[in-house]
Amino acid sequence: MSRALMMHPKDNVATVLEDIAPEQNLEIEGNEETSTITATEAIPFGHKIALRKIRSNAKVLKYGEVIGTATKEIPVGSHVHVHNIKSTRG
Template sequence: MATGFLVHAAEDSVGVAITDLSSSERVEGIYQHGGSHPAIEVSDTVPLGHKIALADIPAGQRVVKYGTAIGVATRDIHAGQHVHTHNLRGERW
């Protein structure tokens, strides 16, 4: 199975696509400091460098990347979905 995303920290709720990911593709991830993340099915096209949800993230819940909250989900996000400005409000802006 292809490696499709990188997880920066164990507590992250999103990974970062290390290649363009296609809908219905099944990919596994790797942790930055070793080990692998269980495979997930991609449900949206996720471009290289963009975030993918590792598990379901309910609306209103903080989204975690690099072990730090980067924003809040503005709607329910399901595992395998693209996480970006259409469903995430950033912490900084």
């Protein structure tokens, strides 16, 4: 199965380790137990997938830290990138 790496237990995104097609299932690694998730859209290698629903204006967490805030609601399994999150540094 394709894989994604979760960097910290608090994270709501994981990094995909290969190009992902819509409806593809992924194994999420890095937590104590591995889980699976289904991508809702294409996600290129090295980009991020939402592990749960992220509400608009909610914090996006990677490495257990805030990497930005959601500019719109991000459904679970979607591609998380500059089109739906923005830096907190302005």
